[in-house]
Amino acid sequence: MKINPKIGIDQLVFGMKQKDVEKIYGTPDKQFNDEDQNIIYIYNDKKWRLTFYEDEEFRFGYIISSNPELELFDEKIINQPIQKIEELLKSKNFKAMEVESFDSVDNYFNESNWMIFQVEYNEVIRFELGAVFNEKADEFDWKFKG
Numbered sequence: 001m002k003i004n005p006k007i008g009i010d011q012l013v014f015g016m017k018q019k020d021v022e023k024i025y026g027t028p029d030k031q032f033n034d035e036d037q038n039i040i041y042i043y044n045d046k047k048w049r050l051t052f053y054e055d056e057e058f059r060f061g062y063i064i065s066s067n068p069e070l071e072l073f074d075e076k077i078i079n080q081p082i083q084k085i086e087e088l089l090k091s092k093n094f095k096a097m098e099v100e101s102f103d104s105v106d107n108y109f110n111e112s113n114w115m116i117f118q119v120e121y122n123e124v125i126r127f128e129l130g131a132v133f134n135e136k137a138d139e140f141d142w143k144f145k146g
Contacts, residue, residue, distance in 0.1 A: 001070050003115075012063065015142030036054060061130060064126065065128075080123060112132070
């Protein structure tokens with residue numbers, strides 16, 4: 001399951017509408033609205049939590065996943081040591097990540113690609129990827145053109 005920084009994961013592309021996602025992956029196992037009235041889709045088999053932003057015409061803009069098949073540059077990331085991921089990103093000329101700690105969990109954040117690697121006991125346990133902003137930095141750079 002390929003991670004495409006700034007674009008999406010697998011066949012998911014930032015900017016898709018719910019109907020576009022359902023056409024490929026079917027009806028989600030669970031759907032609800034968060035506190036901001038965004039629509040959230042849960043796909044249990046994929047271990048995905050997808051966010052469709054209310055203030056962006058319900059376009060797909062964020063994913064959280066703990067799927068062990070996630071791959072970044074052909075390397076699996078879940079359950080891998082964070083040092084291995086940092087080396088991988090450095091080899092691809094990504095900027096160093098910022099680290100925030102919350103109890104036993106550390107979040108490694110790469111802002112330019114809006115990626116978060118959630119780490120516990122020195123291993124990646126969860127991955128988050130969000131749509132990025134365009135050069136103006138005031139609107140999303142939607143990649144889906146459907």
